Amino acid sequence: MxxxxxxxxxxxxxxxxxxxxxxxxxxxxxxxxxxxxxxxxxxxDCKHDLLLAFLDHLYERFEERIDDPDGETPAERLCALVDSIVTERSDAPAFQTALLEIKAQSPYDEAFRERLQRFDDAYVEAVREIVEAGVADGSFREGVDPDVVASFLATFVNGVQTRHVGVGHPLDESAEAVHTYIDETLLVESSTGNATGSSGGVEIGGASE
Amino acid sequence: MxxxxxxxxxxxxxxxxxxxxxxxxxxxxxxxxxxxxxxxxxxxDCKHDLLLAFLDHLYERFEERIDDPDGETPAERLCALVDSIVTERSDAPAFQTALLEIKAQSPYDEAFRERLQRFDDAYVEAVREIVEAGVADGSFREGVDPDVVASFLATFVNGVQTRHVGVGHPLDESAEAVHTYIDETLLVESSTGNATGSSGGVEIGGASE
DNA sequence: CTTAGCTGACTGGCTGGTCAGTCAAAAATA
DNA sequence: TATTTTTGACTGACCAGCCAGTCAGCTAAG
CATH class of the missing domain: 1.10.10.60 (Homeodomain-like)
Known part of the structure; x- marks a missing residue:
């Protein structure tokens, strides 16, 4: 209890x-x-306070979840980090919707905005560190700017959620698109091998529930 | 009157x-x-009907706006199309927020969802055609799949709006990120010249006086 | 006895929607 | 043309339902 x-x-x-x-x-x-x-x-005391407490509670779990993602190589870890948000979870669809509703309220509510900012900052930073490691490590191209890529991916992931909620765009298609982006834009091109150890051969048209 | x-x-x-x-x-x-x-x-008859009529009204203007974007080359036209949604306008922030609120309601409302789907479909198709033209035209890489790129950009643009509304991420930074993506991923690499001239753009709901 | 935790019953404000009725202009009638 | 009727556009007043928040009081534990 x-x-x-x-x-x-x-x-x-x-x-x-x-x-x-x-x-x-x-x-x-x-x-x-x-x-x-x-x-x-x-x-x-009031509904608003409860929601704020809920967001704080959520942030703690979020922080743990994005901390130290699975994977050996930076590419794998980066994919895991993206998937951790993109990939569908049991209760996800409805909950993602609720989160988007809250995001849409953020301009009207300073406290909400502040909380959401923490989520965004933490995520961008997590991505940035992995990209940075990938560049140092030599598995990512020299030219890539960790800050720029991190922000780019964060924005894209936002889009994945919004487009999923808004028009039901399938998550797995979005996931594959990011993996392709990572393979083609970030990774140094050795063999055409994709270090992207994700779900093999996902295709278009998965009728999401 | x-x-x-x-x-x-x-x-x-x-x-x-x-x-x-x-x-x-x-x-x-x-x-x-x-x-x-x-x-x-x-x-x-009721509030809901009014909102639906409003979305239909909005769609008509949206369709006109994304039809035949400014620019000579496909790259320019593509940037214009992206900017038309991304670039900020005077009254845009508040309106973008309201649109995001509506998007977040779409799972609870079949009619809303249907309308939003039209926006998404039209935008994806507009992007797809331009990318296709770019490939045929030789200015874009041969390998690029217009469908994939169109969906990718549509998702990203969704993310731009969401992240702007949700955490105030600056639009111009996002715009620049897309331009970089277009230059580096789509364009065949001749000179490093970016055909990406950011134009004064329009977006979903330009309020005409 | 005191107090923390809890509750049913209640209130006040807000909002979508209704309705009887006003009014001017068009249509019909003489 | 003069008069009456109809109709479309509009309105103030009102209602029913919903919901956050309150409060006096209950109960069990210390």
Missing amino acids: TDAPTEILHATQCALCEHGYADLTMQDIADETDLSKASIHYHY | TDAPTEILHATQCALCEHGYADLTMQDIADETDLSKASIHYHY
Whole structure:
């Protein structure tokens, strides 16, 4: 049994997946717990505070997830880092949608923006370090600028999520596109081998749920 | 003076910029017109119908805008097409935000999704044609697949908007990143000359007075 | 007894949508 | 032409439902 505040944060995630951010009510969250709506107000002063706490909670898990991605070579690690966001997870689709809703609210909310900035900064930095390692290591081209590539990939990954949520563009197609980008633009061209040890031969048209 | 329905659509855009999608009320829209809230219900049965009509209205302007972009060479035209969405305009930031809010609602609304799909399809197709022309024309590498590149750029452009709205990532930096991508990945490497002249662009919802 | 945790019942504000009725202009009628 | 009727555009007032947040009070543990 976890303590109430943590249980509420967990319930918030469930409720977000089921109802989305826009339609999220305190009652929805309460319904995912053994507590009443009033109890949630006992632990978190207002809805806004709860959401901020939730984002902070989420960031901690995010940080762990992107820290030290799987893979031997920088190319593999870079792909793993991209996939960690792009690849579909069990509860992902609905949750990604809710996150995009929150992103879209960030201009109206300084505190949200600040939190999202942390996610972005952490991700860009993680990518940058790997690219930097790849260049030092000799597996990436000499010309590549880690800062530029990191920002480019971060932007692209944002696009993957948005386009997936917005028009249902399949994630695996996007994933393959990034892998191709990494192989062709970043890697020094030795053999045509792709160090991209990702899902072999994914093709277009996977009907995503 | 325009007719009432058109005036209401215009008012919808203004209200969206001022209040965002999430906080948009029928009263907000009415306040941007000489009409009352009830009058808007006279012309559009419900809020949802009005929003759909607004998206249709927007699509018409979007189609015209991306049709036949400025530029002599395919590379120039491609950059113009990218810039037409990426480049900032006076009232753009707020409106881009509202559009992202709508995108984030698309999973909950079949009709929205259908409209957004049209935007995406039209844009991808416009890019594809230009890339195809570039390959035929010899200015782009032989290996490039117009479909893949078009989808890649469409995804990236989505990311540009999302990252701009979500964490305030500067648009011009993104624009430069795409230009670099086009120069280095698409263009056959003759002289390092970049045909990439960034032009004053337009985008999804240029509010014409 | 005190207090932390919790709750049902309630409130106040907001918002989409309705409705009876106003009004001017077009259409019909004499 | 003069008068009446119809109709399209519009409106203020109102309603029903929803939801964040409040509060007095309950209970069990220390």
